Amino acid sequence: MSEVEVSGLFPVPFMRVSDLIDGDVVDALKQRFESGATETNVKTDLLSHSTVLNPDASDSFSGLSDIIRPHLVEFGGLLFGEELDWLIKEMWINRLEPGGFQTVHSHANSFISGVIYLTRSHPSARTTFYRGMGGREFAFANEHKGVRMGPFNAPKWAVPETGPGDMVLFPSFMLHEVPKNEGAVRMTVAFNAIPKRLKSWDYELNFG
Ligand SMILES: [Fe+2]
Numbered sequence: 001m002s003e004v005e006v007s008g009l010f011p012v013p014f015m016r017v018s019d020l021i022d023g024d025v026v027d028a029l030k031q032r033f034e035s036g037a038t039e040t041n042v043k044t045d046l047l048s049h050s051t052v053l054n055p056d057a058s059d060s061f062s063g064l065s066d067i068i069r070p071h072l073v074e075f076g077g078l079l080f081g082e083e084l085d086w087l088i089k090e091m092w093i094n095r096l097e098p099g100g101f102q103t104v105h106s107h108a109n110s111f112i113s114g115v116i117y118l119t120r121s122h123p124s125a126r127t128t129f130y131r132g133m134g135g136r137e138f139a140f141a142n143e144h145k146g147v148r149m150g151p152f153n154a155p156k157w158a159v160p161e162t163g164p165g166d167m168v169l170f171p172s173f174m175l176h177e178v179p180k181n182e183g184a185v186r187m188t189v190a191f192n193a194i195p196k197r198l199k200s201w202d203y204e205l206n207f208g
Contacts, residue, residue, distance in 0.1 A: 008151060013078040014129075016159070017071055021064070026118050026164045028059075030187055033093040046100030052095040053126040055191065056136040059070035061091050064160065064189070068167070072112055072193050075169045080112065086112070087208045091191040093118075098185065102178035104130060110172035117162045122183020126158040127168065130175040131182075145192075 033050050041047035055061040065088045072086035089110070096102065100133070101113060107113045115127060131154070141155070159168055194207040 001087035006050045008164050010190050011151075011188045013075060013172060015071065015075050016162075017169075018164050018169040020067060020071075020167040021165045023164065025064075029093065029117050029189060030189070033095065033187065043101070043103055044100055046097040047102055048095050053093045055088050055091040061189075062142045064091070068114065068116075068193075071169060072114075075112055076195060079171060079197065080149060080195065086193050086195055088191050088193045089208065091189060092189055094186075094188045096178060096181050096188075098181055098183065100186075101125075104133065104175050104177040106175050107172040107192050110194060111154070112169055113172040113174075114167055114169045114191050114193070116165070116167045116191075118164055118189065119185065120164065120183075120189040121162055121179055123161070125183060125186050126157055126161070128177050128191060129170070130156045130177070133175060149208075151195040152173075158197070160165070165184065166188040174198040 038050060041049065041091045053061065055065045069086055069089060073083055073087070076082075076084050094102070121127075135194055142153070143155070147153070162168070178186075196206065196208050198205045198207075
């Protein structure tokens with residue numbers, strides 16, 4: 001009898017941490033944003049951001065980086081095979097009004113990006129990841145009602161329901177968006193993290 005085994009080659013890690021922060025911290029972050037400086041998104045005025053802050057230098061986020069860091073070390077271990085020293089270099093709050101959206105993007109100059117949800121996300125406005133957006137080659141697809149979508153052929157994937165206090169981590173190169181929000185106001189904290197160094201045998205790249 002022959003045996004059949006299918007493996008995922010070169011998979012991309014995605015981490016979800018439930019209840020990273022409790023309700024009091026969620027409320028405090030939401031309040032800080034209401035009273036803090038805001039900037040409107042360049043593509044839509046239904047999305048606004050807090051000013052980008054260094055989390056270690058900001059009262060608003062004090063303590064948050066310490067809670068996040070162990071998860072960065074674990075996730076970074078999957079990406080780089082080593083327990084590295086991780087630095088959250090920037091952190092900001094997003095507020096998405098009903099009807100608002102965030103266009104497809106990735107985060108430059110960063111290795112791990114994360115989102116902490118401060119409100120429930122309406123099913124229409126779940127963070128959605130894309131496999132790719134094409135290059136300069138012709139592309140072929142087999143997408144119709146009869147197709148079974150799975151990890152090997154799906155062009156995109158939406159994060160299942162998240163609640164206030166939940167966090168997700170993903171490699172910063174991953175393309176993602178928030179589709180049009182057909183629910184209530186949606187608030188998140190976003191951040192970018194870098195390791196203090198990467199090493200290629202005797203050569204070290206230092207960041208931060
Ligand atoms: Fe993003």
